[in-house]
């Protein structure tokens with residue numbers, strides 16, 4: 001029998017990282033059309049079924065050594081003849097069949113590719129991947145829906161979860177930190193769906209984000225100072241706009257002597273900090289009990305002596321507890337919110353507080369938000385795949401409630417020869433929070449703000465970013 005794969009490490013899949021040249025040639029020769037590829041995948045499934053029926057395959061780790069793998073391939077040779085393979089198909093079979101037995105099947109080469117950041121399986125014969133910020137269709141396919149479901153079940157089982165008709169939706173985290181979402185019938189139409197967001201072990205710093213044009217050097221310097229001076233920050237943006245990446249980068253600016261508690265639905269943050277306690281929510285078990293929500297964890301975290309609380313993404317009632325924490329000694333906490341612009345981010349936060357069922361007057365909620373959150377950083381994904389910080393805004397009291405003071409913004413200026421839009425990061429009004437930076441011993445040069453106020457100058461960093469400002473206002 002095939003052993004359970006709880007401790008399976010896809011980096012250790014037999015054959016997955018072997019010399020790829022003969023395999024690449026064989027793949028190129030056999031990938032003539034999608035129907036050829038479907039036929040190959042079906043042959044592979046056929047041999048797989050025969051092998052599972054005949055072999056007593058103990059544990060994957062027994063097949064990691066070259067000798068053991070050669071032995072396994074000996075068996076493959078035996079079944080080869082039954083399905084009439086060409087020489088190229090045979091080469092592929094020798095490498096790819098072990099992926100079926102012990103790994104993630106056709107997904108293995110995608111999971112081994114460090115440039116792939118998202119793998120989106122719409123159905124057995126339709127997979128898209130994101131490379132360098134661009135989504136593209138990919139020629140990897142599964143034999144059929146049953147094959148895809150089998151791999152989904154393996155991935156889900158290996159993280160201690162289950163997926164079937166009675167529990168057709170799973171959100172989980174893989175051992176390498178990647179986030180997965182699987183959804184099957186009856187909720188998913190036209191076949192099972194699998195989405196993998198890969199974070200790997202990559203750590204993104206603010207400087208990386210400056211280097212790739214997400215924000216300017218002076219925006220990064222301001223945000224670094226604001227985090228050090230315990231300003232609570234809300235990061236907003238649409239799906240995949242880079243909120244979690246920005247949260248990671250900002251967290252790395254927290255001084256090393258402070259204790260951080262992270263709370264996430266599926267843990268993605270990779271903090272390079274000496275003092276981090278990571279918490280993750282738990283869905284209800286099969287009997288419908290045992291659920292621990294973000295709200296439970298935020299409340300519990302207050303008893304864990306945190307200096308800063310980081311909530312991966314506020315989605316519901318935990319927003320109120322988070323704001324309470326920010327107002328009562330845990331200033332400098334950070335979180336993200338799904339929103340189309342800065343104003344929308346605050347309205348959504350208000351709505352989430354209302355979801356607690358407490359009938360608080362809007363003025364009270366707004367004043368809570370204003371005193372809890374100091375800055376909103378809004379990100380948007382551009383059409384060509386790059387991400388930009390569209391606005392860094394400060395929340396201030398105003399006679400009618402609250403108002404925004406925009407410290408930085410991104411302004412599009414045109415389109416370059418490659419069809420990419422060009423733009424500039426502009427410096428806006430000096431935020432009031434800069435006044436408190438010295439209290440925290442944080443040095444910050446605010447001359448860029450005053451320069452704009454007198455001469456309408458712009459930040460020196462020009463940015464090329466493709467796409468529209470659809471997410472930004």
Ligand SMILES: Nc1ncnc2c1ncn2[C@@H]1O[C@H](COP(=O)(O)OP(=O)(O)OP(=O)(O)O)[C@@H](O)[C@H]1O
Nearest residue numbers: 117133209214238239240241242243244245246387
């Ligand atoms: N500043 C950036 N520049 C280029 N690519 C980025 C940037 N930030 C994130 N990405 C890419 O975009 C993908 C999504 O990033 P991230 O998870 O941070 O977005 P998100 O807004 O948190 O997404 P979600 O809405 O799914 O939570 C990542 O795989 C990453 O590779």
Ligand SMILES: [Mg+2]
Nearest residue numbers: 243244245313
């Ligand atoms: Mg995110």
